[in-house]
Amino acid sequence: MSYILIKNGLIYDGSGEQPYQSDVLIEGERVIEIAPDIEREDAQVIDASGKAVTPGFIDIHRHCDIAPFTNPHFGEIELAQGITTTFVGNCGLAPVPSVPSWRKELYDYLEPVIGRLPDDMAFETYEDYRKALEAADLPLNMGFFAASDSIKIALKGFGSKAYTAEELKTAQEYVKSALAQGAFGVTLGIMYQPECYSNREELTTVVKAVAGNGGILCTHIRGEGDSLVESVEEVIDVAAKAGVPLNISHLKSTGIKNWNSRIFEAIQRIEQARESGQDVTADFYPYDGGSTTLQSLLPPTIMEESFEALVKGLSGPEGKQRLRSELNKVHQGWDNMSESIGWDRIIISSVTLEKHIFMQGQTIAALAEKLGYEEPSDLVADLLVEENGKVGIIVLSMSQQDVDAVARLPFTLLISDSLYGGDGKNAHPRLLGTTARFLNDFVIKRKVLSMEQAISKMTYQPAKRMGLEDRGLLRPGYQADVLVFQPESFLDHADYTGKHDLCTGMDLVLVGGKQVLADGILVDRTSGKLLRKGFN
Template sequence: MSYILIKNGLIYDGSGEPPYQSDILIEGEKIIDIAPDIEHENAQVIDASGKAVTPGFIDIHRHCDIAPFTNPHFGEIELTQGITTTFVGNCGLAPVPSVPSWRKELYDYLEPVIGRLPEDLAFETYEDYTKALEAADLPVNMGFFAASDSIKVALKGFGSKAYTEEELEKAQEYVKDALAQGAFGITLGIMYQPECYSNREELTAVVQAAAGNGGVLCTHIRGEGDSLVESVEEVIDVAAKAGVPLNISHLKSTGIKNWNSKIFEAIQRIEQARESGQDITADFYPYDGGSTTLQSLLPPTIMEESFEALVKGLSGPEGKKRLRSELNKVHQGWDNMSESIGWDRIIISSVTLEKNAFMQGQTIGALAEKLGYEEPSDLVADLLVEENGKVGIIVLSMSQQDVDAVARLPFTLLISDSLYGGDGKNAHPRLLGTTARFLNDFVIKRKVLSMEQAISKMTYQPAKRMGLEDRGLLRSGYLADVLVFQPESFLDHADYTGKHDPCSGMDLVLMGGKRVLSDGNLVDRTSGKLLRKGFK
């Protein structure tokens, strides 16, 4: 059996308690002792003097669903951030289940979010997906959720019609199948097509299929701007009636007029529900901008029976005219970002055609003016048609004060919400730098949180939310997912202007007691495992 002895480190154990000086002894894949002045004659000694020693970071919200099969950089951008465990199937979006009749449209729809899927890479069932992940060389640990948007696409495509009774039963069976394969719960993407058409009763019925196994509902709410409070109330109600714990994904308030107001109303609703005994947490990312798809900016009335028809419906003068008209209307429960933040705060981040590559990194407002468009929405229509809907965007939609308010809450945890679409050259900086930015900006520079609080939001709190009983803390008997780094030297190097370098300063990453990153360099890409709830 191999032994590793980490000496003289400042231990942030993940609990949120103040750090302490100590040594850590690892045998095989587990921590076996934490105490001062440990000696072991057979151990490989790592001197952590002047450095922090923490549990591996856990990011429960990335969109790297197919990265193990398609992305040659998968592992590098995660481990240089200290991320040892991640979860996929978020926002109701996943490549599974993919039925032949809707596979191409589903893959086109998902491409800006999870990346390009070859059509021969097909996961019709959750068993197909888990077998593929089990067979893959995983650089990080991965867990997964049942993704309800993709389930609805498999059963009835992208249209606006509600489930029939028979279809609802099939949707519930898909959820149960995912749980039987080890899913950690279910995700909703109520902002996205086709789930944006689902009412509260339908959502509750689907989520109820996940009740009773200890899994959690993680949900992208219906609206994060004008309808934020109502959208938070909706998912609180769905979770309560379905009988499942709730985690609200990337809790935030978008739209300039909503800054410094709506978020506090939403927090109040969450706190009231928690005080009444409901199990609710939320997560956030440490940026004042988010990322999504250009298609998500379209009013729900623009959506057609299929993704393909949606794109075709935007072509020509009539398509542009219709989009202009619908953007000028008020749609109940839908947040109009073109109005709430403006085209000058919406940046093109990914396209698929070489001729449009110059647009990446520029705002829609600036591009429309440069290219001679009378209305920015006309550019949106043309671009979606040319790119077959496969366009990613960054939206500078938030107030830093609001982000800080969410970060300070005792029941929130850190995520990245990283998208893997496009070539990565103009990706949102959170893909590459979330954890380092969080510590550097929120702790060291602005002192929004203490170091121990911030570490807990990346380790124990996400582990607890997901029910990971042997990760997230530095404790004897826990798996040895361990980081060693100097916090002041752990830096992010990605921004909105086109700088997309990975983090620097992560000295050592151990996963299950194996050295996977040393002095910022990957030394092992195969030590990750597929995490399956209820499986040993």
Template sequence: MKTILIKNGTVYDGLGGEPYRADLLLRDGRIAAIGSCEAEADLVIDAAGKVVCPGFVDIHRHCDAKPFNNPDFGRVELAQGITTTVVGNCGISMTPRPCGNAEAREMYDFDEAVMGPIRTDGPVTYREYLEALDKTPLPINFASMIGTGAVKITVKGFSDKPYTQAELDQARAIIEDAMAAGAPGVSLGIMYLPECYSSTDEFAYILEPVGRWGGVITTHIRGEGDSMVESVREVIEIARKAGCALEISHFKSCGVDHWRKDIHTAIALIEEARKAGQDVTCDFYPYEGGSTALTTMLPPVFVAGDMTRALQELGTPEGVERFRRQSRVLYDDWDNFCVTLGWERIIISGVTLPEHRPMLGMTVPEAAEKFGFEDSEALAAHLMHTENGKTAIINMSMCQDDIDTVARLPYAVIISDAIYADTDTPHPRMYGAFPKVIREYVRERGLFTLQEAIRRMTSLPAARMKIRGRGSLAVGNFADVLVFDPAVFRDHATFTDPAQLATGLAYCIVNGEIAVDHDRRTEVMAGRNLRVDKM
């Protein structure tokens, strides 16, 4: 392992402190000294005129399966300065999974629009997943949660029936074991099937171990449109009953009618909980569009606890008509983006069949008209049926004013929420979220100082997940370090041309090894599989 001396840089410590001129000495994968350093080194980097800061910590990506099935994994992440990530978000994780091959295939087919293709001969339990990561070369550091969606599918499939007491105890035991094994927390995806059928009390019961182990729950709330405020109230209540910290994932208000209004009401709920002593925070990504699976547009009443049957029914005229009828009404317990957002704001971003590739980048109404479908519902039904639910979408659901309102909250972490569907047209946040913040939110719009933006991408997320020794520049910490000129380091990914790498990163160092050298990825695989000591 090399000794690296970084000279003459402007140090941003990751904690939000004022920048200062200093050298950094990196030795044996750690920061050995900060100050005026005159030491022998294998490599000397002249960082004059450049920022030296901690590697970025992205606590919300969906690359759970990529270390196992994509030899190019790390290129996109390292180019934008990500040295540590947390996976298993939104209730969606590779493990636990059902033991049966057919049941596992059903779960992974449902997850594919988020995590990409997954084979069913891999790990079954969370501990097996960690062991598999231990044996796999990693380009960046990995911390892994489990999702309550995966837990529920493992325990009772996609059923719309309540947990039995025995099933509640089984789910709780799975979560207990994951926390004991080193999970930083547990994620919820209450908007998604089959979690949308679960009650507040069910969640609170199975999540009790998270509080006892000092972990955090991160949650995709039940609704981000009509029911957003009530959904925030619900997750605050879940966390209170479970006795654990709460991170509200990709906190936003969706739907034109809700813009510039509901976000303020929801923030008031968070502030009230914080004043009462609850540990409640949130995160956001710096884009006006979200990304998810097309199946999120399926009303739960249509699925009725059986996703396989629902996808088959969408291939029949009767099923298309039932979907059309049920997708045009509002529900008290489910946000219907077909109505509140509208199909014209839904962009097709990922498909699995070659014949559907010409639809990529089109809105659903545009593709329906061009390819001869009766209406948007008919096309959506066709895609979900023929692709077995694996179609990915981008929903243009937010306004910049609301994003900025969340961004100004001192406890709001910056994330990417990168989706890993197998597509050439992903959401641009996969390629550019972090340098976009520096380019747009710091340099162009002045929403943050550079030190504050860096804090929200380093020490703040690391502390939230109790990832110790990373996220700040201090003697003894792990040597995850970036060197860049903030006037040069930038994103290029857009909604119309998303698969564009960030550029301008002089050096990205992971555990004391150079992973990027002037925009060129090296062959180093220096990442580590992290187990979190929460107590």
């Protein structure tokens, strides 16, 4: 058995307690001792003088569902950020389950979020997906959720019709089959088609399949702007009636008129639920802009029974006029991003056609003016038609003060919510720099949090939320997912303008006791493993 001895580091153990100077001895894939002045002649010694030693960062919300199979560079941007464990199947969106009748439309729909699946790749069942991940060389640990939106597409397509009683039973069976393969719970994407048409009763019935299995509900809520408070109340109610722990994904308040007000009402509702004994947490990312698909800007009345019909309905003068008209109406429970923040705060981040590459990194308002459109929504219609809906966007929709308020909450944890569509060159900077930005901006520069608080929000708190009993803390007996770095030198270099350089300053990353990144260079791509709820 091999030994690694990390000497003289400042230990941030993940608990949120004050750091302390000590040595860390690792045997195989486990930490076996933490104490001052450890000596062991047969150990590889790493001098961590003047550096922080922490557990590996855990990001429970990325969209790298297919990256292990399609991206030969998968692991580089994640490990450069110190991310040693991540979870996929978020926001109700995943490439599984897929049925032949809806597979192409599902994968086209998901492309701006997870990337393009090769024509010869398909995941029909959760067993298929689990086996594929187990067979892949994983550079970091991965876990997955059952994705309820994708389940509904497999059963109903993209239409607005509610589940029949029999279909609801089948949806529950899909969730149970995911849990049997090791899924950590279920996610909802209530903002997205077709789940945006689901009512509370339907959502609750699907989520009940997780009850009693130790899983969790993570959910993208219905609205994050005008309807934020009602949307938070909805998912608290769903989780309570289903009897399942709740984590609210990327808690935020969008829309300029809602800044510095509505988020505090939402927080109050969460705190009331927690005070009543309900298990509710939330997560956030350290940016004032989000990232999603261009389709999410469409009112629900524009949606059609199929993706193909949606694109066809946007074609021509009549389709454009219909979109204009519907964007000028109020739709109960739906946030109109074009109205709440304006086209000048919505940036095109990913496209698939060569002729549209020039649009990446530019706002819809600027592009509409440049290309001679009188109405920016006409550009949106044309772009969705020509790109078959495969367009990613960045929305500068939040107030930094609101983000800080969420970050300070004791029950919130850090995520990246990274999208993997497009070529990555104009991706949201959270894909490349979330953890470094969090420490550099929120801790070192602006002192929103202490270093130990921030480290805990990336290690122990997400581990606890996911039920990972041997990760997230630096303690004897825990998995040796370990980082060594100098916090002031750990920097992000990506921004909204299209700058997409990797983080720098991560000196050492261990995954399962193996060195996978040393001095910023990836040296091992195979030390991660699939984490399965109830199987690890």
